[in-house]
Amino acid sequence: MSYEFNPENKxxxxxxxxxxxxxxxxxxxxxLTIGGIGTLVSVRERIAQGTDLAALKVIGIAVVLMVLGFAFLGRAFVQLRFFFGRNRPASLAPVIAPDADGDSRRAAEHKETLRQNAxxxxxxxxxxxGLLYSLLPALIFAPREVRLSAQTQFYNFLALAATFLxxxxxxxxxxQSPAAGWIGLAYGLFAFVQIIRPMMRGRTEEAQLGVGSLVVLVVVAVLGPVILGMLAKGLPALGEVSINSVVCVALLCALVSCxxxxxxxxxxxxxxxxxxxAARVTETVTMNAHPNKLIEELDRILMTRWYSNIPNRRYTRHSPQVDGRQGQFTAELFEETQxxxxxxxxxxxxxxAFSSPRFFWLTCLTALGLIFTLAGLVAALLVSQHxxxxxxxASTAAFALSQFAVAIYCLHAAQSLWGRFDFVxxxxxxxxxxxxESAQMNVGNQVTSQLHSSKSVINIEAMTVRVWVSEIDTVIFGKDGQRQMVGMRGLPxxxxxxxxxxxxFGETRSAIVAPTSQQDLQRAQSIGVLGKVVAGVVPPEAAGLSAVQPAEAIAALPACKQCGASMGRDARFCSDCGTAV
Structure with missing residues (x-):
């Protein structure tokens, strides 16, 4: 990809x-970066006195905070500025070179969309x-990335709700049993997997939660307490370590985020x-010229309509093939403006964003991600001090980890909705x-005419010309994302x-070969006049031409004795001085 700059075009x-x-x-x-650096500063004196396990743990916390902070900053720096050159956004289909013929499967799909008018x-x-699309009927008209994201988050919400119950x-x-501490650990681990799982899936990868997955969730939700109760006697005691309240808060935060x-x-x-x-217009054209002339003229017409002088993206070109004296032909051109x-x-x-209904809740989701990040940061700083x-x-560390997980979940979910670019x-x-049908055409009298013309003519009767034009709305998610068509309107x-x-243009093509320039016409006129003089029809004087005498004849003529001028053979007086012969 490259970025092309033109100061005349914004x-x-x-x-x-x-x-x-x-x-x-x-x-x-x-x-997060400041918190990580501050944590390192706070432990310097402890390290100077002698490295111990506690100091190493605090250093580990500081490193985690800085890594997370640098990751957030790096993401923001990448998104600070976007450069869109003429080759962006991505084309709807493979582009055909200007001097080549070609087509593609994706181009055929878009042409079929125009043909079907839907x-x-x-x-x-x-x-x-089915349940999701009944709750959000308009979701069917959304881009694929939005639909996949909605399905993923909906499934995640159901899984988290079942886990919470x-x-x-x-x-x-x-x-109050000895297994109370294990309850929080088991459900905390399961909830952590449910929260992180959507972020491990690709953007275009469809979420899977069928009947089997739903049955497993129900079985775990119903039998989980019984299984833990049965295993309580064989599990080691955790003492006062319990993160049940932390897991409850984390699940509530995740459900609110969903x-x-x-x-x-x-x-x-x-x-x-x-x-x-898409607007479709059909015309019937009769012409005496090669059908490729229409494609050439269409190229010229579309060139005058290039948006901001940016060449159209050509997806299909088929030049007409005319072989033999008669037959059939097809031609087409399919392009998209910039x-x-x-x-x-x-x-x-x-x-x-806060005042717009479209962005209000999305801004709230982003704000939740920031709030949960700050809560996790405060908890991490408390952990280092403890x-x-x-x-x-244990509880404070679990709270910090859960808050960071929910914060990343919120920011990742909002990312999929913020990164939308709309084009027309x-x-x-x-x-x-x-x-x-091909034929030979002769113009002019082939026997007596001094100037005649002949041409091999391709005669086309009642050729069908169909034109589809539609204004389309497309969307991408991410600068280099695949474009999707989300709307189209005919331009009749x-x-x-x-x-x-x-x-x-087709019906005004000439079938006769004749001089067209001014110089050609002048020369043709001169040739015609000379032809008449040679045939003796017109004397040279009448044609504006002077009679030319041979040099030998001029030398044999008598000369005037008085002035020396040449005289005619039968002349009695000199035409110059009047002296008698």
Whole structure:
């Protein structure tokens, strides 16, 4: 990829959609880095007196804080500025070189979309997807990344809810037994896996939670307390170590985060498109010229319509093949204008994000990630102090770890919704097909004419020219993400104009070869005059030409004795001086 700069064109100065997200990442990363450095400073005197296990543990905590802080800062720095060159966003299909013919499967899919005059959406599968799409009917019209993210978070919410209910039952039933400490450890580990699992999945990887997974969750939720009760006698005692309250708080925070994500997602969805389609115009053209002339003219027309003088992206070109004296031919050209950003769909700042219904809950989700990060930082600093003073740190350390996990979950979930770039462009598809016959055309009297012309002519009767034009809305997630079409609107005026221009161009092609320049016409006129003089039809004087005499004849003529001028053979007087011969 490359970035191309033109001072006359501000098209590629795309507004940053990550402004609010970057603000939260910078604050969180800065505080974590400062906290890590401060922790190192606080343990320097302890190390100077002699390295012990407690100091090493505190150093480990400081390193973890700095690594997490640098990771947040690095993510924010990457998202501070976006450079969009002419080759971004990614094309809808492989681009064909200007001087080559070609096509592709993806281009054929988009042409079929124009032909069918409708957008195609993937049908949700599975019982849980049926429930999700019934709760959010507009989710079917969302981009694929949004749908996958919604499914992942919905499944995660169900798993966390089942875990939370099972944990409450187990805590109430065995909270006073020797296995009470193991309850928190078991459910804490399981909850940690559920919270982290969505972040381990790729952006375009579909979440899986079928009937079997749901049955396993129910079985664990119902039988988990019983199993722990049965194993309580064989488990070692943990003493006063118990993180049950920490696990309860962590599960509540995770459930609240999932709920806020659901509200943010709902505000990001758009209702069903009010207008969907592509304008199609059909013309019948009769012409006496090679059909490739129409493709050449279409190239010239589209070139005059390049957006900001940026060449269109050509996805299909088929040149007509005319072989033999008669037959059939097809030709087509499928192009997209340069996509341009829709700046109105980006949060301009923190104030705009809180005031806009579309970004309010998404900003709240980002703020939750920042709050949980600060809570984890405070807990980590307390853990380091407790270690240095020899105090128990199990609950505080578990709380810090859980808060960091939920914070990362919130920021990661918000990331998928913040990183949206919307574009608008036009798709233009011209499809030509017909039949031809070749013939020889002679112009002028081939026997008596001094100037005549002949030409091999391709005659095309009632050729069909179809033109589709549609304005499309596309979206990407991440600067280099794959583009998806989310809306299309027909442009009948443009389609009709292109069809009429091609029809007019084809029907005005000349079938006669004749001089066209001014110099050609002057020379042809001179040749015609000379032909008449040679044929004796017109005397040279009448044609504006002077009679030329041979040199020998001039030398044999008598000369005037008085002035020496040449005289005619039968002349009696000199034409110059008048002297008599």
């Amino acid at each position: 098209l590629f100065e795309f507004p940053n959609p990550y402004k609010v997200q970057n603000l939260a990442l910078l604050v969180a990363g800065g505080l 957008l195609t959406y993937a049908e949700p599968k599975g019982a849980l997807n 099972s944990f409450l039952v187990c805590w109430v039933a065995f909270g 709920a806020v994500f659901g509200l943010a997602l709902k505000k990001q969805l758009h209702p069903a498109p009010e207008t969907v389609g 996509p341009r950003p829709q700046t109105s769909r980006v949060a301009e700042g923190l104030g705009h 270690i240095l003073h020899g105090e128990p740190v 462009s036009e798709l233009i598809w011209v499809d030509i097909n017909g039949s031809y 005026l443009l389609a009709d104009e292109l069809a009429k221009m091609l029809k007019g």
